[in-house]
Amino acid sequence: GNIADTLTRGVENVADTLTSPFTEPVIRLGVTGLSRAGKTVFITSLVANLMDRGRMPQLVAEAEGRILAAYLQPQPDDTMPRFDYETHLAALTASAPHWPDSTRAVSQLRLSLKIRPTGLLAGISGARKLHLDIVDYPGEWLLDLGLMDKSYAEWAEDTLTRMQHRPGGTQYLEMARAEDSTQGLDEVRAKALASAFTKALQTARAAGFSDCTPGRFLLPGEKEGSPVLTFAPLPKPSDPPRKSLWREMERRFEAYKSQIVKPFFRDHFSRIDRQVVLVDALGAIHAGPAAMEDLRRTMADILTAFRPGGNAFLSSLLLGKRVEKILFAATKADHLHHSQHARLTAIMEALTREARDRARFAGAETGAMSIAALRATVEETLPHDGRRLDCVRGTLLTDDGTRGREAAFYPGELPQDPARLLGPAREGAESWLDNDYAIMRFAPAALSLKPGEGPPHIRLDRAAQFLIGDRL
Ligand code: GDP
Known part of the structure; x- marks a missing residue:
């Protein structure tokens, strides 16, 4: 028995190393966009359509019949929340379907694909495996990159200036100007200022403004209520004493940078290979010219994250690693008849031109598209x-x-x-x-899917081809 056991174990070991995670390629696909841009719906429909590929003709490997299987597996990162795919899909495919809960923080899902190789290799080697690790995170957190090279005094001045021209700004500005920040820290005052500031950010966001940093004020994640999220911009007094409210706000701002922003970029962002940035362009167009101009600037800001050369903090984290492909996708295109889709794509291209020029400069391939992850019309x-x-x-x-x-x-x-x-x-x-x-706020359509059919979409297969097609 012993010899046989040893032999079997030997064979198992060899089999293990052949399929060990170290030899299997992984693509980490980042999915981001501002809140309500459509991240949750996008990931849910993408995964469902990659598992049931009846509606993916533009994905070349699928058209060639080379995707043999696609299945979910436990993700490699034990401490990261899992993207709640099953619950979200159940919401969309219920008999009275409803939209799933939106992204609030970072989460991850691993989809593994079994692929038949092309060309000469096809006959010789068996199927190969590719893991697609999808990482969902709020675009608001990406915008925090802009805070990293600012001092509290600079940030506060910029933010207060910007607030003069935004809905919800005046009330907070009056409060901030009336505050004597040379006085010692009073936690109740600090909290009142932080919550009034948060409210102003929420008002601006609701009016269609995109850049409403600090990102955790709108989407706090698990740190809600802690001192690192209890600060607000205050004008700088001529000589703020130690232990004053102003100095404490300054200290918390620095803590936000080092303990919130930095770990996010180090642990999550720096490991991404491919990225899709989802944009509710239709919403901004409808909100009007000011919101549109703000969105254009925000897209350029988001893209500084993909051109690490210009940012010392990021360069030190990335150590030369870069994102290979970035797709900018206008979501919810099912609000428009297809006769207007080309116009939407042209707007998306114009909106991200500056951003895309920068990314191209950094060696990433970029694209712009109009999609609907879940067609409701x-x-x-x-x-x-x-x-x-x-x-x-x-x-x-x-x-x-x-x-x-x-x-x-x-x-x-x-x-x-x-x-x-x-x-x-x-x-x-x-x-x-x-x-x-x-x-036009649509409910998701009631679906009657045939076996092997994923949920209906617009150009989700082309988005998938752009993002991962070359690796299939
Ligand atoms: P997130 O905050 O980025 O995760 O955004 P969600 O994925 O939760 O989407 C926000 C809302 O946008 C949804 O509740 C839907 O109302 C709408 N939405 C998202 N994707 C689509 C789509 O493909 N078509 C339509 N008609 N609405 C969509």
Whole structure:
């Protein structure tokens, strides 16, 4: 028995090393975007469509019949929350489907693919394995990178200036100016200032503004209520004494940088190979020119994270490693008839041009697309005032979250030339998407999926091809 045992174990060891995680390639795909951009829906539908590939014709390896299997596996990082795929998919595929809970913090999911190689290798070697580690994280946290090279005094001055022109700003500004920050720290005052500041950020965000840093004030994660999240911008007094409120705010700001921002970039961001940045461009277009200009600047800021050369802090973390591909995707394209999708993509390209030029400079391949991770509408063309109107039909969501009436809607038009929205030509401050768009909050469509079919989408297969197709 002993010899046989030893032999079997020997064989097992060899088999182990052949399939050990060290020899199996891994792609870490980062999925980010500001809150409500569509990250949760994107990951859920992408994974479901990679497991049931009936709707993925633009994924080349699938079209060639080389994806033999796709299945979920325990992720390698034991301490990182798992992306709650099953719960989110159950929400979307229930008999009365509803949207899943949105991203609040970082999470991860491992999807493993079994692939038949192409070309000469196809006959000789068996299937190979590729692990796709999907990392979901709030775009708000990415924007915190901009805080790393600022002192508290600089950050406070910038933030207070910016608040003058934003909804919700005035109230906080009055409070901050009235505060005598040379007095000693009073925890109750500190908390009141932090919560008034948070409220101002939330108001600006709700009005369509994108850059509302510090990111953890909107999405705190597990540190909610701790001193590192209890600070606010205050004007600098001429000579703030030690132990004053101003000095304590300064200390907490530094703690936020070193204990919140830095670990996120070190532990999560620095390990990403491919990245998709989801953008609710339609929402910003509808919100108007100021929100759109803010989004354009925010996209450029987000992209500084992908050009580490310009940032000493990041260069020291990344040590030469870089993201290979970045996709900018305008989400929720199912709000528009496909006849307007090319315009949306052109806007997305213009919106991210500066950002994409920088990334290209850093060696990453970039792309822009319009997608819907979960298609909630069907198209319909209706006669209207003697012309034909390209509409989408869907079921509205009522204020209490139940399914409302089903009807065809016309969101309004996008400009043919993106410069009308983004360039100097936008001075006319025309408004776009001002027909039905404001009321178009759709419920997810009730699905009747055939076996092997993932949820319906728009161009999710092309997004997947861009992001991982070359490795399949
Ligand atoms: P997150 O905050 O980035 O995780 O955003 P979610 O994935 O939770 O999406 C926010 C909301 O956007 C959802 O609750 C839906 O209302 C809407 N949404 C997201 N993706 C789509 C889509 O493909 N089509 C439509 N019609 N709505 C979407």
